[in-house]
Amino acid sequence: MQADNAAATTTSHDDSRYLPIGEHGLIGDLRTVALVGTNGTIDWYCCPRFDSPSVFGSILDADKGGSFQLSADTPATTKQFYFPDTNVLITRFYADDGVGEIQDFMPIAADRLEADRHRLIRRVTCVRGALPFHARVAPRFDYARQPHKVRQDGSRTTFESESLCLALSASVPVETDGRDAWSRFELREGEYAVFALDRVGGDITPRGCPIEEAEDEFAATVGYWRNWLSHSRYRGRWREVVHRSALTLKLLTYAPTGGIVAAATTSLPEQIGGGRNWDYRYVWVRDAAFCVYALLRLGFTEEAEAFMGFLSRNVGRDSNHGAGPLQIMYGIDGRSDLPEYELTHLEGYRGSAPARVGNAAVDQLQLDIYGALVDSIYLYNKWGTPISSDRWEEVCTLVDWVCGNWDQPDEGIWETRGGRKNFVYSRLMCWVAIERAMRMAAQRGLPADIPRWRETRDTIYRDIMRHGWSDTLQAFVQHFDEEVLDASILMMPLAKFVSPTDPKWLSTLDALGRGLVSDSLVYRYDPEVSPDGLQGPEGTFSICSFWYVEALSRAGRLDEARLAFEKMLTYANHLGLYAEEIGHTGEQLGNFPQAFTHLALISAAFHLDHALG
Template identity: 75%
Template sequence: MGGSATDEERPGSAPRCLPIAEHGLIGDLRSVALVGTDGTIDWYCCPSFDAPSVFASILDAKRGGCFELAAAVPATTKQFYFPDTNVLITRFFTEDGVGEVQDFMPISGEKVEADRHRLIRRVVCVRGSIPFSVRVAPRFEYGARPHTLRMISGVALFQTAALSLALTATVPMEADGPDARADFKLAEGESAVFALDQVGGEVQPRGCARLEAEEQFTTTVAYWRRWLSASKYRGRWREMVHRSALTLKLLTYAPTGAMVAAPTTSLPEELGGVRNWDYRYMWVRDAAFCVYALLRLGFTGEAEAFMEFVTRHVSPGDGKPSGPLQIMYGIDGRTDLPEAELDHLEGHRGSAPVRVGNGAAEQLQLDIYGALIDSIYLYDKWAKPISSDQWDDLCALVDWVCEHWDQPDEGIWETRGGRKNFLYSRLMCWVAIERAIRMANRRGLPADLPRWRQCRDTIYRRIMSRGWSESRQAFVQHEDGDVLDAAVLMMPLTKFIAPTDPKWLSTLDALTHDLVSDSLVYRYDPTASPDGLRGDEGTFSICSFWYVEAMVHAGRIDEARLAFEKMLTYANHLGLYAEEISHTGEQQGNFPQAFTHLSLISAAFNLDRALG
């Protein structure tokens, strides 16, 4: 791909690959960038979440590409978010001064500017003087496609047939093979600006002067603060709850209202393992839970945008069947998400394979009906009533559930070890029907209520008889089995069972004994319940927050609060969480994970209310 020196080739330099948690997140509601604590952008896809990467050194330090910007002398660093925003500040402390890099992506309602996908890196020396160095080394198409670099009137133009990026700066840059470099020194009060734009068509290269960068900084800060001001949460954990809300907003694709499960692919659930998946899509389940969390806080706009996506792409009508629903969609609503492995990338810290696309899109997961209809029920109750057409679509979904709930599926954890009669899938089918009955009764809407009630009650009896293990004295993972599964923590949270029911309290005790480690909760034991994959995984953070909430409802408030406070200590320095936590306390899996942050919001809300 050109003649630039790689990190490995530089004298005295070793390949860098920061841990997953050593990153912050910025974005423009179309894509995001991960910025390491050393000031390097390690992940960026342009122009959208699920586009091929431009920077992917988090997956391969040599071939992935990166945007380095750091003090050129030994420095310690600290990162924080500008208060109540998604503007990220990385500070460099050196012997001769203190500097900072302000990273953000402006959010524009104007189409041409939105299509620019501008990424601004503003460098400021706040004390003394500091030399800085910058290297911009894009590697297009996940590092597989060579590009050309042309320096034109101070603009570095990186080009492939599919994508062109223009880098402008307020300091002189020079070409270094396929990369652009600069070295500069700032004295106290001085600044430099780097702006990376997608260009082509109506979007032409345009510099970003210091004054414009300052104006864009102010505008971006104002946007995020204005958005966050709609939050109704005033509880004890306001900072963590609001950081989670800001993160969920960053995972929203504004053009369609879709929400991605995470903005990354193939960050491993176990270092060196194969449980590496692409999460840059809209899972119906995850997005529906996000709607619940954001509605809890008072953000109705995101819920409305999600409802529009559901109506357009998911609900029956226009020839679309009422089932089985596809479990995930592209952020533009597409249904074809073929899974492939990128053999030329070594994976995060050697954790291959790197995958793009997701074969789980073809799985049967019956639980998504419950998550979807519950979110519609809450939207109808807390935001605004659904339309008559939307009600007709919902009825078609419920009728399908009534006909098809009694079959094995792959379940919430997307196991690849064969279909089973998962209790959680049955539970959420019950939720789908029960919430629809509530809506019909509350609004007097037409429905086949006798049939719905009979089916709801049949599912209830089935769970209570075949989902309960006498030997374990607990509700279990699948019918007629004895394996425990943290997904059953949702039983009291969905109001299926009273949170103080003796059978539930016995289940909670069994889960605590078998799956909980220092407040952290494993999904299940893969040795007791093979899931078709080799290797282990960490504790699953959404389950840890479900556990907190289940204890709150069971009246174990002190235990719940301690478990919640412990979970907060596992967040990274910015309050962000990946999907899992390793036995050493490290973040594992795709990052940041919507599932984790939405469950944090729900747990904090309910715990705070219980504490009074």
């Protein structure tokens, strides 16, 4: 088992300057997001988009990154929760003299295509007694690389940098030193104060935010999220956590294009002090396609349609050096160029350098994306709206390419940087791409080269059975003709490649349980046995843990599945959010929150509910 290899790493940095990754909530407006700590500080916010340079980035450098602090100005304990069935975040302060709270939210633009206006509202109130508060707005534009100027006009304070201009409107007096702005004020029971941060400049005119307007925007934002969530068809045992996951996936959607980002952040480490720090603020075809599957399961078809439109605008672009009709990832606007570089002036979260922007994996070949994508189109055709003739042509283009290229070695689902190999999971998902396309063609009588597709599909199946099985391990393995376990193989029964009760699969499930599972938590693979071109260990991978739950459920091992699922729920943060990984002592690691994890939770809950009856 790999657990002993993942011991916590100590660093010489002052960790007290950083909240744990999991001590954050998320707010957003379907264009960008902000992370709000349990201490009331916004320490991650990019404007105007998910992948824009940060304005507040203290999560990557507590001293240089910039933040928006807002808290009780007296010793207090805090608690954080979401306003029920919404993405409006409440942070409460409990002090000797009273109780106060911050209501953080971003109003949602009525026009889905609106991409320029952005507003972040922080509504402060005292609910009992009386409390002093302190606010400090310290933007550091362009990942703390661009200087800025400050000017004041009445209740408005404007921060101007070369590339971005933000205006702070406040209902309480604000002072400035020419770089930052701050305010100290006291509220008594029932009183409110409002801070609104708006993008301004160009055609975007400044606007104020009086207390009454903030109240109206609060009500409208609550109404938007509750109306959206009301379309969910899920009525199972884990409704609260499933709906929180759905709300999180929706927050990671870029409404103007329909793209869905893999996570809200960049460079949060998979190991404290390590270098496995990546930028996940882009649209991975695989991750987004799985998101579509999860949302469709719950009855949300609008997001699926928007993502299909995103793909239609990008299928066939020959931007990946001839590696295929699709790149593995795109910018949220569909751009294909995502150069990776390091922010060497930032120390990284708790000293976990380097902090990175862009992602060099964009040029990798990952054949599994075609299976994820075609499967999501198949499900949209089945549960949403029958796909158009143009979209069917796009599917045929993808599947014909897969038929000619499925046997290439690739970098695989985990984006290893140790060279291309014949990954079993990549072959599996090529099989899925062809098999799902054949189903669509048969169901609707659509034109296709069925003889070629069938021959290729069957060849892949036999190749996996011959070269992807280890007699020594009595298990399916990571890549052909080797003896390494990989948790991605858990997708075999989920993708209907093997029966969930096939003896070979049950043997594989047992082998994975012995080799990669620790207290329901699942490692992707053992990097000591299967070098991936990177240094250091990592935590358990949460999507794999939920795949494990679903595989147990499908195999009829319901007591084990339910226990594993309930254990996984204890590893969520206080709001039900998950990062990419779980560390040695149960802490959240990696970018946060992670779409992959939340979509797998939805699928596991759905299938476990069904199996339990």
